[in-house]
Amino acid sequence: MNRRIRSGSASLLPAALALIVLVALNVVASRTTLSWDLTHSGLNTLAPQSVLAAKRLGADLLVIGLFRSGVGNGQPEAEALVGLYQAQSTRITYRSESFDTDVADVRKYSVQEPNTLVLDYGGKTQLLTPALQTEQDFTSALLKVESNHVPVVCWVAGVGGRSRSDTSQSGYSSVADVLAGNNFETRDLLMTGLTSIAADCDEVVLIAPAVPLAATAVKAMGDYMAAGGSLLIAGDPWSQTPAAAASLNEVLKPYGLAFSGALVVEPDASRAFDVITPATLTYGSSPITRDIQGIASLFPQTTAITRTSAAAAPVVIASTSNLSYAIAAPRQDLPRQAGDAAGPFAIMETLEVPAGQKKARIVMVGTTGFAENKVLPPSSNAANLELALGTFQWLAREDALISLPPKPPRALPLTLTQQDQSTIIFITVFLMPGLVVFAGMLVWWRRRLIR
Amino acid sequence: MTRVLTIARRDLMALFVSPAGWVVAALFVVLTSAFGFVLPVLAGQAATMDGVFGVITSFLLPVLIPVITMRVFAEERSEGTLELLLTSPVRDWEVAVGKWLGAFTFYVLLLATTLVYVVLLAAYIPGHLASLDLGLIASTYVGLLFAGGAATAIGALASSLTQNQIVAFFLALAILLLTWYAGTLLGFFTQPPASGLFQYAGGSNRFQSFSLGLVTLKDIVYFSSLGIGALFLITRLLDSRRWR
Numbered sequence A: 001m002n003r004r005i006r007s008g009s010a011s012l013l014p015a016a017l018a019l020i021v022l023v024a025l026n027v028v029a030s031r032t033t034l035s036w037d038l039t040h041s042g043l044n045t046l047a048p049q050s051v052l053a054a055k056r057l058g059a060d061l062l063v064i065g066l067f068r069s070g071v072g073n074g075q076p077e078a079e080a081l082v083g084l085y086q087a088q089s090t091r092i093t094y095r096s097e098s099f100d101t102d103v104a105d106v107r108k109y110s111v112q113e114p115n116t117l118v119l120d121y122g123g124k125t126q127l128l129t130p131a132l133q134t135e136q137d138f139t140s141a142l143l144k145v146e147s148n149h150v151p152v153v154c155w156v157a158g159v160g161g162r163s164r165s166d167t168s169q170s171g172y173s174s175v176a177d178v179l180a181g182n183n184f185e186t187r188d189l190l191m192t193g194l195t196s197i198a199a200d201c202d203e204v205v206l207i208a209p210a211v212p213l214a215a216t217a218v219k220a221m222g223d224y225m226a227a228g229g230s231l232l233i234a235g236d237p238w239s240q241t242p243a244a245a246a247s248l249n250e251v252l253k254p255y256g257l258a259f260s261g262a263l264v265v266e267p268d269a270s271r272a273f274d275v276i277t278p279a280t281l282t283y284g285s286s287p288i289t290r291d292i293q294g295i296a297s298l299f300p301q302t303t304a305i306t307r308t309s310a311a312a313a314p315v316v317i318a319s320t321s322n323l324s325y326a327i328a329a330p331r332q333d334l335p336r337q338a339g340d341a342a343g344p345f346a347i348m349e350t351l352e353v354p355a356g357q358k359k360a361r362i363v364m365v366g367t368t369g370f371a372e373n374k375v376l377p378p379s380s381n382a383a384n385l386e387l388a389l390g391t392f393q394w395l396a397r398e399d400a401l402i403s404l405p406p407k408p409p410r411a412l413p414l415t416l417t418q419q420d421q422s423t424i425i426f427i428t429v430f431l432m433p434g435l436v437v438f439a440g441m442l443v444w445w446r447r448r449l450i451r
Numbered sequence B: 001m002t003r004v005l006t007i008a009r010r011d012l013m014a015l016f017v018s019p020a021g022w023v024v025a026a027l028f029v030v031l032t033s034a035f036g037f038v039l040p041v042l043a044g045q046a047a048t049m050d051g052v053f054g055v056i057t058s059f060l061l062p063v064l065i066p067v068i069t070m071r072v073f074a075e076e077r078s079e080g081t082l083e084l085l086l087t088s089p090v091r092d093w094e095v096a097v098g099k100w101l102g103a104f105t106f107y108v109l110l111l112a113t114t115l116v117y118v119v120l121l122a123a124y125i126p127g128h129l130a131s132l133d134l135g136l137i138a139s140t141y142v143g144l145l146f147a148g149g150a151a152t153a154i155g156a157l158a159s160s161l162t163q164n165q166i167v168a169f170f171l172a173l174a175i176l177l178l179t180w181y182a183g184t185l186l187g188f189f190t191q192p193p194a195s196g197l198f199q200y201a202g203g204s205n206r207f208q209s210f211s212l213g214l215v216t217l218k219d220i221v222y223f224s225s226l227g228i229g230a231l232f233l234i235t236r237l238l239d240s241r242r243w244r
Helices: A002-030 A048-055 A075-086 A103-108 A135-146 A173-181 A215-226 A242-255 A384-395 A418-450 B002-017 B019-044 B050-069 B074-079 B081-087 B092-113 B115-124 B134-160 B165-189 B194-201 B203-211 B217-243
Strands: A035-037 A061-067 A092-098 A116-121 A124-128 A152-157 A185-190 A203-207 A230-234 A257-259 A263-265 A272-274 A277-280 A305-307 A315-319 A325-327 A346-355 A358-365 B214-216
Touching: A002 B217, A048 A075, A048 A135, A061 A075, A061 A103, A075 A092, A075 A135, A075 B203, A092 B194, A116 A135, A124 A135, A124 A173, A173 A185, A173 A384, A203 A215, A215 A230, A215 A242, A215 A346, A215 A358, A230 A242, A230 A384, A242 A257, A242 A358, A257 A358, A277 A315, A277 A346, A305 A346, A358 A384, A418 B002, A418 B019, A418 B115, B002 B019, B002 B092, B019 B050, B019 B092, B019 B115, B050 B092, B050 B134, B050 B165, B050 B203, B074 B081, B074 B165, B081 B092, B092 B115, B092 B134, B092 B217, B134 B165, B134 B203, B134 B214, B134 B217, B165 B194, B165 B203, B194 B203, B203 B214, B203 B217, B214 B217
Parallel strands: A061 A092, A152 A185, A152 A203, A203 A230, A230 A358
Antiparallel strands: A035 B214, A061 A116, A116 A124, A257 A305, A263 A325, A272 A277, A315 A346, A346 A358
16 A cells, blocks of 8 residues: 555656646746747738837837637737737737626727727727738837827817717717727817817818808818818718808818719619618728728718819729719609719718928718718728728828838639639549548458458 | 657557548548638638638547547557556657657648648649748648647547547547637636636637747747646556556
């Protein structure tokens, strides 16, 4: 008995020691960031600008990944990216949470969408939604939280229209949350008696007023833009108050652009959610749309943006198909009739115009619905959130913070003919398993003969 | 070392002459071809090995490896040949490593069949081999070698605990599923710092870097520790038979 106990103890002791050594090794290894990026194009190697942004962090940066478990949630990629920054700075800490159970963080940071990364730098925050988790996005977010500048969004108020506090489907409360979560300061710009716009407004937001803008307000807007301001302006079709729509076009008049006021109908099912909600998958080249190419954005009940001057040279961000048409006056039946204007139509555009030493920036959208709660998470997974956020950031000139060359995709497209596909199916589904089965049967047959 | 290789060769040959070895090989090739290659590549029209690697990590590692390893010790014990082996002039660690090496070599050979898919992608992608990110593919193979090494060691450990092959299979399956997924799942339902610990200990999490093209020291240490730890335990278990 004693011999068995002694032998047993002698056997357990080395096992316990080995376990301790292996755990200790893992603890030490977990603290190292030593790694080798084997990818051809350095997919896992940060650009020098990103390394610098990480290294010069002056305080602790907390990154929280709020993920919903499931294949393709982007967590491995996002965490690998965060790991690259952590390798450059010990000030970056990361924790992963469940979007569905970590209610405290979801509420605290006003996170709208699962699989979002939150950057918290001493109370200044940036939210990186699933479509905005590239190296460029992360580095830009780092630079924004490090910067002392807080972009000010001056939101036109006192003229009716959509409200930032409205949490209904047609409200803009989600946009207000997104702006707050991304370190923007939003303040009301009262139109009543407005004669000038404060220079500290980084951008002005004018969403289809329900009442006409006063001439002094239009002039104040013009002066602000002439000094190199930024303007987000959205119109609507079939305005209830034509004078209000006309005053909106007065703001755009100096730039040779206008909202047509007609309702755009998109019969092409591949480019629409429904006939009066065109959807865009391919966008014009712009920093606003850099990350959302191929992801649909919705433009509910939109009007067209037209050019009133040949000199205007806007960048078309979103447009409708050749099949689309526009109905000028309100009517119940939407099928095309004679007199309806033929598409395609521009429904979102950007414009940069020289303004002294600076350049004024304008983003025009043919619908006030492009950023309503109905098309933003959690109601919708469309790219409208990224489109709206990108718009606010471009207008605040945050796009110029950093520009990194894009990295190639992990999987390259493959164009296979029918013949190629047949050959591949034959080799992989029939030939390879067939050879294995044949070899197995051969071995079985030989062993049978030997016996 | 010669004795290790002799045992490994003997076990490898035993797999090749057993129906189980060929059934595993055929099942593996059919699944990787149909679900890992044909569906993602032809339907998605993308030159990617992600589907193949996905089948390997979700099926070969937790399910087929226990089939490969279930007999390594359990069969010898049930047939009474383990005593013969242990009384022959070989050390316990040589038996453990030799048997692991035999099963691991079979796993590597299975893995090698997937190189056909790389060749096919290279043949059909414009620009051929130069267009494929071979570094990314190589990194994932490195990860599969480390993860597979650890999984075969765990499978062999399960086999050394029983003389019933079915029990050995289910034991290995349970341990591998726990090692691979439990950390991730528990990490989601616990609070820091426990969640961080669980997520770190989850095998699937440790494999992620490899699949992204990054060979990380901590992941190599993790899988190596699992493998070495399991082999060490097998050695101690074999040793314990002497004093029981």
